[in-house]
Amino acid sequence: xxxxxxxxxxxxxxxxxxxxxxxxxxxxxxxxxxxxxxxxxxxxxxxxxxxxxxxxxxxxxxxxxxxxxxxxxxxxxxxxxxxxxxxxxxxxxxxxxxxxxxxxxxxxxxxxxxxxxxxxxxxxxxxxxxxxxxxxxxxxxxxxxxxxxxxxxxxxxxxxxxxxxxxxxxxxxxxxxxxxxxxxxxxxxxxxxxxxxxxxxxxxxxxxxxxxxxxxxxxxxxxxxxxxxxxxxxxxxxxxxxxxxxxxxxxxxxxxxxxxxxxxxxxxxxxxxxxxxxxxxxxxxxxxxxxxxxxxxxxxxxxxxxxxxxxxxxxxxxxxxxxxxxxxxxxxxxxxxxxxxxxxxxxxxxxxxxxxxxxxxxxxxxxxxxxxxxxxxxxxxxxxxxxxxxxxxxxxxxxxxxxxxxxxxxxxxxxxxxxxxxxxxxxxxxxxxxxxxxxxxxxxxxxxxxxxxxxxxxxxxxxxxxxxxxxxxxxxxxxxxxxxxxxxxxxxx
Amino acid sequence: xxxxxxxxxxxxxxxxxxxxxxxxxxxxxxxxxxxxxxxxxxxxxxxxxxxxxxxxxxxxxxxxxxxxxxxxxxxxxxxxxxxxxxxxxxxxxxxxxxxxxxxxxxxxxxxxxxxxxxxxxxxxxxxxxxxxxxxxxxxxxxxxxxxxxxxxxxxxxxxxxxxxxxxxxxxxxxxxxxxxxxxxxxxxxxxxxxxxxxxxxxxxxxxxxxxxxxxxxxxxxxxxxxxxxxxxxxxxxxxxxxxxxxxxxxxxxxxxxxxxxxxxxxxxxxxxxxxxxxxxxxxxxxxxxxxxxxxxxxxxxxxxxxxxxxxxxxxxxxxxxxxxxxxxxxxxxxxxxxxxxxxxxxxxxxxxxxxxxxxxxxxxxxxxxxxxxxxxxxxxxxxxxxxxxxxxxxxxxxxxxxxxxxxxxxxxxxxxxxxxxxxxxxxxxxxxxxxxxxxxxxxxxxxxxxxxxxxxxxxxxxxxxxxxxxxxxxxxxxx
Numbered sequence: 001x002x003x004x005x006x007x008x009x010x011x012x013x014x015x016x017x018x019x020x021x022x023x024x025x026x027x028x029x030x031x032x033x034x035x036x037x038x039x040x041x042x043x044x045x046x047x048x049x050x051x052x053x054x055x056x057x058x059x060x061x062x063x064x065x066x067x068x069x070x071x072x073x074x075x076x077x078x079x080x081x082x083x084x085x086x087x088x089x090x091x092x093x094x095x096x097x098x099x100x101x102x103x104x105x106x107x108x109x110x111x112x113x114x115x116x117x118x119x120x121x122x123x124x125x126x127x128x129x130x131x132x133x134x135x136x137x138x139x140x141x142x143x144x145x146x147x148x149x150x151x152x153x154x155x156x157x158x159x160x161x162x163x164x165x166x167x168x169x170x171x172x173x174x175x176x177x178x179x180x181x182x183x184x185x186x187x188x189x190x191x192x193x194x195x196x197x198x199x200x201x202x203x204x205x206x207x208x209x210x211x212x213x214x215x216x217x218x219x220x221x222x223x224x225x226x227x228x229x230x231x232x233x234x235x236x237x238x239x240x241x242x243x244x245x246x247x248x249x250x251x252x253x254x255x256x257x258x259x260x261x262x263x264x265x266x267x268x269x270x271x272x273x274x275x276x277x278x279x280x281x282x283x284x285x286x287x288x289x290x291x292x293x294x295x296x297x298x299x300x301x302x303x304x305x306x307x308x309x310x311x312x313x314x315x316x317x318x319x320x321x322x323x324x325x326x327x328x329x330x331x332x333x334x335x336x337x338x339x340x341x342x343x344x345x346x347x348x349x350x351x352x353x354x355x356x357x358x359x360x361x362x363x364x365x366x367x368x369x370x371x372x373x374x375x376x377x378x379x380x381x382x383x384x385x386x387x388x389x390x391x392x393x394x395x396x397x398x399x400x401x402x403x404x405x406x407x408x409x410x411x412x413x414x415x416x417x418x419x420x421x422x423x424x425x426x427x428x429x430x431x432x433x434x435x436x437x438x439x440x441x442x443x444x445x446x447x448x449x450x451x452x453x454x455x456x457x458x459x460x461x462x463x464x465x466x467x468x469x470x471x472x473x474x475x476x477x478x479x480x481x482x483x484x485x486x487x488x489x490x491x492x493x
Numbered sequence: 494x495x496x497x498x499x500x501x502x503x504x505x506x507x508x509x510x511x512x513x514x515x516x517x518x519x520x521x522x523x524x525x526x527x528x529x530x531x532x533x534x535x536x537x538x539x540x541x542x543x544x545x546x547x548x549x550x551x552x553x554x555x556x557x558x559x560x561x562x563x564x565x566x567x568x569x570x571x572x573x574x575x576x577x578x579x580x581x582x583x584x585x586x587x588x589x590x591x592x593x594x595x596x597x598x599x600x601x602x603x604x605x606x607x608x609x610x611x612x613x614x615x616x617x618x619x620x621x622x623x624x625x626x627x628x629x630x631x632x633x634x635x636x637x638x639x640x641x642x643x644x645x646x647x648x649x650x651x652x653x654x655x656x657x658x659x660x661x662x663x664x665x666x667x668x669x670x671x672x673x674x675x676x677x678x679x680x681x682x683x684x685x686x687x688x689x690x691x692x693x694x695x696x697x698x699x700x701x702x703x704x705x706x707x708x709x710x711x712x713x714x715x716x717x718x719x720x721x722x723x724x725x726x727x728x729x730x731x732x733x734x735x736x737x738x739x740x741x742x743x744x745x746x747x748x749x750x751x752x753x754x755x756x757x758x759x760x761x762x763x764x765x766x767x768x769x770x771x772x773x774x775x776x777x778x779x780x781x782x783x784x785x786x787x788x789x790x791x792x793x794x795x796x797x798x799x800x801x802x803x804x805x806x807x808x809x810x811x812x813x814x815x816x817x818x819x820x821x822x823x824x825x826x827x828x829x830x831x832x833x834x835x836x837x838x839x840x841x842x843x844x845x846x847x848x849x850x851x852x853x854x855x856x857x858x859x860x861x862x863x864x865x866x867x868x869x870x871x872x873x874x875x876x877x878x879x880x881x882x883x884x885x886x887x888x889x890x891x892x893x894x895x896x897x898x899x900x901x902x903x904x905x906x907x908x909x910x911x912x913x914x915x916x917x918x919x920x921x922x923x924x925x926x927x928x929x930x931x932x933x934x935x936x937x938x939x940x941x942x943x944x945x946x947x948x949x950x951x952x953x954x955x956x957x958x959x960x961x962x963x964x965x966x967x968x969x970x971x972x
Contacts, residue, residue: 024860070883072816072961073890113860135886139877146871149916153924154856161924165916172876172912176905183886183893183901 005053006063006079008046009089010127013039013096017119020112029111033104036115040097043122047093050086056474059083059482061132061196069136073186075193078133083479084260084330085129087472088253091337092129095249096122098454099242102345105450106241106352107155114155117147118242128254134182134193141254142175148243148251156238163234170231174218178262181214185266199265199486202493208270215263216278222255225278225315226285229308236304237357241348244300248307248340253333256314260326260483264318268487275319282319283412285312290419294426299350299357302427303343306383309416310336316413317398320405321487326480327473328397334472335382335390335465342379342458346372349451350431353444359427364436369446373432375455380428382462384421390465498556501563504544504571505611511537512604519597527595534582534600538575538607545571553971555617559679562617566971569963570614570746570819577739577826578607583942584834585731587935591842594639594729602639603735606632610743617754619668619678622747623661626711629743630657633736637728649727656720660710667703670696671755680755687758698762705766708748712741712800715773722781725793730840730847733789734833737796738826745822748807749815753972760810767808768900774801775907782914789847791914792832795873798911799825802888805904809891816968817887820961824872824884824953831869831946838862838935838943852918854927862933862940863922865947872950874915875908880953883961 016039023032055062061080069077081089099118107114124147127140145168153164186193189201203211221228232252236244264271286309293305310332317329349372350365351357366373382389385396395416403410436442447455465472499506511533519530545568553564581603589595609628616622634657638650672678674693675686691697706717713721725733752763778798785791803825806818839846839855839862846852856863872881885908889901935943953960 070958070961072958072965073886110856139882142877142882146867146876149919150923153920161920164920164924165913168916169909169913173909176909177902179886180889180893180898180901180905183890184898186890187894 003063003065005046005049006065006081006130009043009050009093010079010123010130012046012123013043013093013119013126014123016040016042017116017123020119021116023112026109026111029108032112032115033100036100036119037097039119040093040100040122043119044093044097047090047126050081051090054083054086054475056083057478059479062086064132069133073135073193074191075135076133077136078194079127079130079136080132081130083476084483085257087330087334087475088129088257089126091253091334092122092125092250095245095337095341098341098345098457099245101450101454102245102348103240103242106348110154114151114240114242117151118246121147121151121246125250125254129257132195134185134195134198136193137195138175138179138182141258142172144251144254145171148247151243151246152235152239155240155243158238159234160238163231163238167231167235170221170228174221174228177214178218181211184211195261201266202491203267204493205269205273208267208491209274212263212267212270212274215258215267219255219258219263220281222258223252223311223315224255224308225281225312226289226308227281229285229289232308233301233304236307236344237298237300241344241351244344244348245341248303248344249337252307252311253337256311256318256329256333259315259318264487265483267491269490269492271319271487272321275321278315278319279409282312282316283409285309286316286416287412287419290416290423293423294419296423297359299347299359299427299431300344302359302423303340303347303383306420306423307336307340309420310340313395313398313413313416316409317394317401320398320401320409321484322401322404323480323484324397324404325401326484327476328394328401330394330476330480331390331397331465331469331472332394335394335462338458338461338465339379339382339389339391342375342455342462343383345451345454345458346376346379349447354438354440359430361438362431362441363434363438364441365432365444367436368441368444371452372447372455375447375459376428376432378459378462380424382466384424385417388463388466390462390469392466393469501548501550501554501556502561502615503548504541505608505615507544508537508541508604508608508611511540512601512608515604516597516601519600527597530597530600531582531586534604535579537604538579542572542575545575551970555681559681560618560621561615563615564971565967566746566749566819567615569967570742571611573742573823573826574607574610574614574739577742577830578603578735580830580834580942580946581731581735581738584734584830584837584939587939588731588837588840589729592640592729594731596639599636599639602632602636606636606735607739610739613743614746616750617680619672619680622750623665623668625743626664626747627661629740630661633732633740636732636735637724639732640729643729645727646729649724652720652727653724656710660707660717663703663710664707667700667705667707670700670703674700680750683755684757687756697759701756701759701762702766704751704756705763705770708744708751709770712744712748712804713797714770714800714804715777715797718774718777718797721797722790722793725796726787726790730789730833730836730845734830734837737792737829737833741796741800741829742822742826745803745818749818752807753810753815757810764808764810767804768897771801771804771808772900772903774798774804775904779907779911779914782911785914786849787847788836788849788852788918789833791849792829795911795914796829798907799873802885802904802908805900806888806891809895811891811894812965812968812972813894814888814891815972816961816965817884817891819964819968820887821884823960823964824880827946827949827953828869828873828881831865831943831950832873834939834943834946835862835866835869838939839933841931841934849918849921850928852921853925853929855922857927858929859933862943865943866922867919868947868950870915870918872954874912876912878954879950880957880960881950882954883957887961
């Protein structure tokens, strides 16, 4: 049992998804919902031993499983987690439960397909985080495009087709180049797709630079980094609430995770050499996209742009090459997972009642929905990086790390403390405070039990991580330190 | 020549005897009992498969004076030829019946074409290669023209015939030059002669150019692709289904036998030609497919690009490359059967479901068939976890192995372009409202076969090893 935890974490959601799909038409919608809930809870329960049984004293892969999968290519079914990927697997399994609950009443059309798509995607994402074989990773990494394409395209808003195509083709473009890099690495590593072998494979500077660019495109599109971020606002605006939550909380993390698992350890010399490029792009994302967010009139777009800015912190932290920066980036990833999920759920709550995402349609919400307004306040503060919320921890660590390297990096990054507060709180003010202008707002009701539960759980996570992040940083510590030491060594032959 | 020397060709002899009997029996039984011909044809395929399996050879056996070879490569490919032909018969039955094409000639021609392909796959001599090719081609010309009263089909058949004959001429011309250089028509003899070296370089290179051009015609590779869209579009869909599946497998064998076995030592000469063909095919096929509104034409252009991908494996000139190309072509036949089969399944009397808009809202009309089509489309686009991804991976690996990384990059860029039009089919099925409210009326056995076809694409994607191993071993034992 214990040696197959990761397989269970990957395959239980997928199997549950297939089962949900088998319930067929909307006549069995209730059955599909309950099956999906049970499947996602089961997926979370089997993931818990990963946290309880995790040894924080080593950077070696844990819960490893290995079996021959395609011997003709020397491809193995090789799973394992370390301090970097384990929290992400948990975050994903946890978010899946939230998404299933969030779509409980909202989705009335093709319920089984909706739930199944999320469950299958959850399993695939877990697989991507846990895969230690290049091809296995690629299969999970690409496979998740299929359910996400359908989620955006089938249940999305008016412009959904454009968003779905843009999202799919952008990500595919990056990952196909990465595939060529993988095949090249296979021969350089003497016929192996093993990621840990790749970490040790010496590579010349030209090869490293080309591969760096391939990885940058593949993962940069997914993160997404400026200037290839444009698919994200489109996809978010058109996706249903659950789709937005998964997109923001999880799929973006797969890109950032790719930097740590692939780019930095496999091509360390090129990464150091070209770090300025990533840092520049990250700072543009932080500073410029923050201003773009300020100008949005659509709440979902606003949060989408704020996601781009926040993920800029993650990539900035990674390319500072110090422990504070990496840990800060990773904490920021987890924190952003909670905060962005919560904010998209908040917008979902409002959208379900008023069917509008435009800021100008709201105003004076606090009169009708005081409980909701309180929760929304907390999450908005976390998004702005208020101390004692999870948003503060990661941003502060990255800014400190940047100050160690270069004052101006820290200076530009710190502008987010102003712009972030400005766009989030200004939106909050316009939506929640003031007089009720729109008569429809009069008719809005406060949170129901299901929504209250979602908000409360997320609020707890945001506060816990903000007040006491040590359990999370402890898990990461050894893995981060050892990986940094590895990246510091040259791989030039 | 003793009787035992015929033993390796037993499946071919069996098919020949059966197809001749079907011709007579069907003529005697008439229209009412056409199912006899149908059943007998399927029995023929099963019988041939059993004979092939019984005499499965683990190493090459040359027979009939060196004209014919029975090796693992031919045995494996023959099994897939039977499978593809059987699927064609099942998929197209109702379609042909509704259009008055359900005639004895169809079965006879299909089986003769199969016989031609079997000979091609097992040929080890220019003469047998050519005989097999012509038997296949003549049967296909007639099949396309079977719908006599359709001017589009007749036109397609005419084009197919004229251009096919031209290609055969080129091939023959090339073969005669190679014969002039080496003094041999058997592949083994040619390889032997060329390995010893020759000072007749110019006739040799000319011969190779003509042969490659002829092969490119038959494969439908750019710039020899002009016939493909018109024939695919003009022919009755059942015939397109046949042309698009099994003959591609035979064509693969044809190319690998001539280039890989006969002209093996000249790999540096023909590799560059194939690089050009492959890049042009992938580029034109994928870009032109975007502009199509007819699904059969779209698949025709997609075939062109897939053949370009398959050429990537062959041009590597390594065992890995041939194995990858073999895997690719088998997978392609599987996907192509599913794609055209779906058009047949959704068609009904007086209605051809061959336009893109006919797939609108399929997810509402029939979620299961939509899901199967989704798998097929993603597989053609090469997205994991479907088998199409491993096919692409196998050929990409082969070109990177010989150091052509730029070619691999070009290939993935074109496959990105290709992803667009496959995604569009998925978009029509899932995102749009149905334009056609008629329920899908297809017989239970065709539905079952279609489900198996779609699930095979997924199952082979999750566990590609068995098929991959078969291909690698077959190539390894035959070269």
